[in-house]
Amino acid sequence: GQQVMQIPQYQHVQEGEDFTTYCNSSTTLSNIQWYKQRPGGHPVFLIQLVKSGEVKKQKRLTFQFGEAKKNSSLHITATQTTDVGTYFCAATAYSGAGSYQLTFGKGTKLSVIP
């Protein structure tokens, strides 16, 4: 079955430092989505990447989809305390017989020290 590895599991940064989380799949993906979950909250959609080599930016956040569509990254520039939370990738891959499998990474928990 599809496996999605997300690293690192935890990241502690000083406010103002950059942060990156990586997502790697064992299979070629149809698309990848990124979500943020604040402590005690539910996942909130950030972005979806579909095309090979795609790069999208949202203010201080930069999302990349690998050329082979097997990996993705989320980079935050100059972290702020409001960035605290767990960031998940959600990878969709065709699993045959007309259906798709969606697999979430285990998430990267970001702590920002003021």
Add this chain to the structure above:
Amino acid sequence: KAGVTQTPRYLIKTRGQQVTLSCSPISGHRSVSWYQQTPGQGLQFLFEYFSETQRNKGNFPGRFSGRQFSNSRSEMNVSTLELGDSALYLCASSLRWGNEQFFGPGTRLTVL
């Protein structure tokens, strides 16, 4: 627009019992997906329904089942509960599979 709602928010059951959770998607959304979230396994996809049909399925045993009604509301049922079923169960709705998903607040299930 009202968000995704889930009921109940908290539930305590004992081993062997069954449970039914409910999810009301955002108006106009026809795709409803269910997830199990635990500290150890993270977020795991259970299944997705669209227009009352289960179209995509994760790797969970048959004790986990669901259905969707004509108004897109969905229910998830877990039979013969086990201790390991204790988790936060999240429902998410979207216009269609693969689109941006909007998550509900979840149902916290505790199995004793």
